Amino acid sequence: EAGVAQSPRYKIIEKRQSVAFWCNPISGHATLYWYQQILGQGPKLLIQFQNNGVVDDSQLPKDRFSAERLKGVDSTLKIQPAKLEDSAVYLCASSLTGVYGEAFFGQGTRLTVV
Amino acid sequence: TQLLEQSPQFLSIQEGENLTVYCNSSSVFSSLQWYRQEPGEGPVLLVTVVTGGEVKKLKRLTFQFGDARKDSSLHITAAQPGDTGLYLCAGEMGSGNTGKLIFGQGTTLQVKP
Numbered sequence: 001e002a003g004v005a006q007s008p009r010y011k012i013i014e015k016r017q018s019v020a021f022w023c024n025p026i027s028g029h030a031t032l033y034w035y036q037q038i039l040g041q042g043p044k045l046l047i048q049f050q051n052n053g054v055v056d057d058s059q060l061p062k063d064r065f066s067a068e069r070l071k072g073v074d075s076t077l078k079i080q081p082a083k084l085e086d087s088a089v090y091l092c093a094s095s096l097t098g099v100y101g102e103a104f105f106g107q108g109t110r111l112t113v114v
Numbered sequence: 115t116q117l118l119e120q121s122p123q124f125l126s127i128q129e130g131e132n133l134t135v136y137c138n139s140s141s142v143f144s145s146l147q148w149y150r151q152e153p154g155e156g157p158v159l160l161v162t163v164v165t166g167g168e169v170k171k172l173k174r175l176t177f178q179f180g181d182a183r184k185d186s187s188l189h190i191t192a193a194q195p196g197d198t199g200l201y202l203c204a205g206e207m208g209s210g211n212t213g214k215l216i217f218g219q220g221t222t223l224q225v226k227p
Contacts, residue, residue: 042217105156
């Protein structure tokens with residue numbers, strides 16, 4: 001079974017530039033999460049999708065971050081414009097509906113804003 | 115405000131020692147998971163506990179879910195260098211279908227040979 005795919009693995013941008021991350025979840029997984037992880041800390045939930053609908057985006061900085069999940073499969077997370085404090089690893093995870101919280105994670109995208 | 119508090123945040127021990135990591139909250143969770151994360155990788159699920167008071171064993175790892183489903187512990191017996199990594203607890207709030215998965219801040223474990 002293929003895992004969660006994310007790209008790119010690494011990205012370096014200047015502040016005020018824009019960036020986009022892509023995620024392809026495990027086939028059949030209806031729930032998709034985007035997390036932000038600062039080095040050495042636990043992941044912070046940014047947004048959760050159930051199919052192509054948003055379940056929770058209460059911690060998404062909506063003035064600069066946006067996310068979409070078209071057709072309930074792939075998802076993209078965008079930051080525009082980026083700030084220095086956005087430097088982090090962005091993790092995508094997916095899970096089966098009805099299975100208690102067992103999320104499968106991609107390798108993440110390490111973003112550095114300079 | 116951190117919903118899930120993990121302690122300790124850092125742990126450095128010698129090979130062969132035992133250790134316990136705690137995950138505490140004032141909130142009730144429908145389930146709780148433990149993950150392990152290595153540098154440059156995403157977290158990998160170790161175990162899910164659902165029932166209050168539940169105990170699960172995975173080789174040298176023992177996981178316990180509190181009776182009130184608000185806290186959990188991870189105990190490692192005879193730690194090995196391969197156990198080194200970031201250990202994360204995650205609580206699921208809400209229903210099992212659309213539950214929101216919230217992580218603790220993690221415990222960094224270093225096991226020295």
